[in-house]
Amino acid sequence: MFRTFPEVEAYLNSLVNFEHSFPLGGARDRPKLQPVLDATARLDLNCSLPNCLHIAGTVGKGSVAGYLEAILSTRFRTLSFTSPHLISVAERVRFNGQILEDQLWRKGFESIISKLNADRSITLTYFEAVFVFYLWVSRELNCECHVVETGLGGSFDATNVLANTTAVLTRIDYDHTAILGETLSEIAADKCGIIKPDSTVISSSQHGESLAVIESIAKKQRANLSVLDDDFSLIYRTPEELIYKDSSRTIKQLRLTDSMDYRCENAAVAISAALSIVPDLSVDAIRQALAKYLPQARQQLLPGMPPIILDTAHNPAAFKVLAETLKQRYEGRRIRAVIGMMKDKDARQSLALLRGIVEVIMTVSTGNPRSYSPDELCEIATELGIKAHAYSENKYAYIDLHENPMISLGIITGSFYVAGDYLKWRERAGISSPLS
Numbered sequence: 462m463f464r465t466f467p468e469v470e471a472y473l474n475s476l477v478n479f480e481h482s483f484p485l486g487g488a489r490d491r492p493k494l495q496p497v498l499d500a501t502a503r504l505d506l507n508c509s510l511p512n513c514l515h516i517a518g519t520v521g522k523g524s525v526a527g528y529l530e531a532i533l534s535t536r537f538r539t540l541s542f543t544s545p546h547l548i549s550v551a552e553r554v555r556f557n558g559q560i561l562e563d564q565l566w567r568k569g570f571e572s573i574i575s576k577l578n579a580d581r582s583i584t585l586t587y588f589e590a591v592f593v594f595y596l597w598v599s600r601e602l603n604c605e606c607h608v609v610e611t612g613l614g615g616s617f618d619a620t621n622v623l624a625n626t627t628a629v630l631t632r633i634d635y636d637h638t639a640i641l642g643e644t645l646s647e648i649a650a651d652k653c654g655i656i657k658p659d660s661t662v663i664s665s666s667q668h669g670e671s672l673a674v675i676e677s678i679a680k681k682q683r684a685n686l687s688v689l690d691d692d693f694s695l696i697y698r699t700p701e702e703l704i705y706k707d708s709s710r711t712i713k714q715l716r717l718t719d720s721m722d723y724r725c726e727n728a729a730v731a732i733s734a735a736l737s738i739v740p741d742l743s744v745d746a747i748r749q750a751l752a753k754y755l756p757q758a759r760q761q762l763l764p765g766m767p768p769i770i771l772d773t774a775h776n777p778a779a780f781k782v783l784a785e786t787l788k789q790r791y792e793g794r795r796i797r798a799v800i801g802m803m804k805d806k807d808a809r810q811s812l813a814l815l816r817g818i819v820e821v822i823m824t825v826s827t828g829n830p831r832s833y834s835p836d837e838l839c840e841i842a843t844e845l846g847i848k849a850h851a852y853s854e855n856k857y858a859y860i861d862l863h864e865n866p867m868i869s870l871g872i873i874t875g876s877f878y879v880a881g882d883y884l885k886w887r888e889r890a891g892i893s894s895p896l897s
Contacts, residue, residue: 462571469570478587480545481829494876497593497619499583506596507630509624512537512738514608517615517652518631520778521665521727524756525631526610528731531754532740533606534558535746540604540618542595544588546613547758547881554595556602569597588612589619599860606738614641616654627657629734630664631727633671634778639805649674661684663734664727687733695729705732705747712744718755723782727756752807758880760786765892767863771883772874775802780811785872787818791870798872799858801825801879802833811875819872822849823858827878855879859886864881 463469501508514529516522526543532558533539546552551560573593577583585593599607609626611618614637633649640879641648649671662679665670666689679686687693693707695715703715703725712732728751736742757759760783763769775781785818787796796819802808812822824838831840835851842849852858862871873883 463567464568464573466551469563469566472570472574473550473587473590476585476587476590480588481831493617494619494622496583496585497589497622499580500573500577500585500589500593501596503580504573504593504597506600508596508622510596510599510607510626511605513609513623513626514629514734514738515609515611515620515623515626515655516629516631516793517611517618518629518665519634519636519648519652519776520587520782521631521723521730522847524727524759525629525734526608527756528728528751528754529608529629529735530558531750532731532735532742532747533608535750536739536743537605538602539606539608540595540599540602541608541610543608543610544591545877547877548884549593553591554598556598556604561598565601565806566594567602569594573597575740580641586619586714591617611652611655613637613828614648614654615652617651618655623655623657624657625660626655626657627660627734628653628662629730630662630667630675631730632665632778633667634776636776636778636808637805645670646674650678653678655681656684658682658684660684661819663730663737664688665730666690687737689726689729689733693729693733695725697725697730703728705729707733707736710736712747715748716721716731716752718752719760721760721786724756728793736880742877758877763887765863765872767865767868769862769871769873771880772872773804773877773880774811774874775812775876777807777814780814780874783872784818787815787872789842794870795820795868796870796872797821797823797862797865797868798874799823799825799855799862799879799883800838800872800875801827801835801855802838803827803829803831803874804833805831808833808838808841809845812838812847813845816845816847820848822847823862824849825855825858825879827876828855828863828882829876829878832876832878856886859883859890863890 530541543557641651662684696704705712758773761771798819824835824840839849841849
């Protein structure tokens with residue numbers, strides 16, 4: 462049925478994809494569980510995976526997933542599911558930190574489609590189909606540990622068919638308010654839908670409003686809750702000396718590839734989560750994994766003239782983290798930022814956080830129908846008092862960024878789609894890829 466991996470991609474691209482083609486908040490867009498439940502029943506796939514860590518939150522999900530993947534794969538057959546991707550859908554399902562062989566994608570989707578075609582009542586979206594494939598791969602490769610990132614929210618996310626999971630909650634903030642709710646309490650309640658009865662919950666430090674909801678739902682579910690800075694911590698001594706502490710252990714001589722505050726937070730959550738399912742995990746394995754892992758497109762510094770910070774910040778909470786880094790580490794630099802954003806994001810609040818930090822915002826399209834047009838985003842920036850230019854084609858913004866001798870730092874941000882588009886352009890332009 463599928464002779465090449467691009468044919469699998471073409472099949473997936475033929476499916477309804479709410480990441481691209483339908484405005485969030487629409488009637489069909491409310492995430493739901495039944496299609497995946499029906500598909501897993503038809504395919505006889507297990508939704509109760511061994512050592513499964515299920516991650517929800519507003520910021521930090523991808524980094525926590527990456528740290529967990531790095532730590533657990535030192536010892537166990539570890540399968541990860543994350544989204545969205547930067548360049549290829551192959552990035553969404555990884556085994557021991559590596560993308561799968563094309564042959565496995567072809568075999569998996571041939572098996573899935575042949576069985577689902579026998580029941581035309583089961584219709585999957587792009588996201589759902591890839592997640593069903595993830596479950597199929599888990600069985601095929603006999604995986605021992607699982608790291609699963611939610612797509613949107615928690616309660617009605619397609620991944621929430623999973624049972625017997627350990628819930629991992631990263632920092633909760635405002636995002637997707639049209640679907641998840643207008644208040645932090647409502648958003649937290651939706652994300653806490655991944656907390657299962659009699660389970661364990663590992664949480665980042667949270668706003669008081671969010672934490673109250675987490676504590677209430679954990680208690681209702683009889684779940685054991687551990688919260689960063691209350692029950693465990695990562696203490697900063699020097700860039701070469703971080704110390705993890707919880708009620709039963711102290712792990713010294715930890716080092717990250719970059720010990721920025723938000724990375725320390727995400728690493729601490731990942732260590733606690735990994736130890737919650739494997740208490741006897743090797744300390745040396747944890748040290749080695751953290752020292753080697755570099756989150757991709759999360760304030761990733763790409764060398765060159767100018768150096769480029771590639772970041773997938775796409776909501777005010779993430780832009781705040783980016784702005785803090787720029788103020789702390791790059792004060793006095795002449796900075797220009799290429800930015801494209803989705804219309805369901807609060808662009809005004811996000812861009813306002815860069816006022817006084819970047820000289821010029823260069824607005825582009827995400828290439829997605831739900832994107833702000835470059836002109837719309839440029840107008841918002843101008844109204845905020847930030848100098849801005851709109852580009853009809855993204856490549857011209859990238860070229861201007863790289864060829865302007867007055868720039869001492871460039872930023873690519875606002876969306877996974879812009880980050881991925883830039884990486885593709887960078888490769889075509891003959892600039893070494895950071896993902897190779």
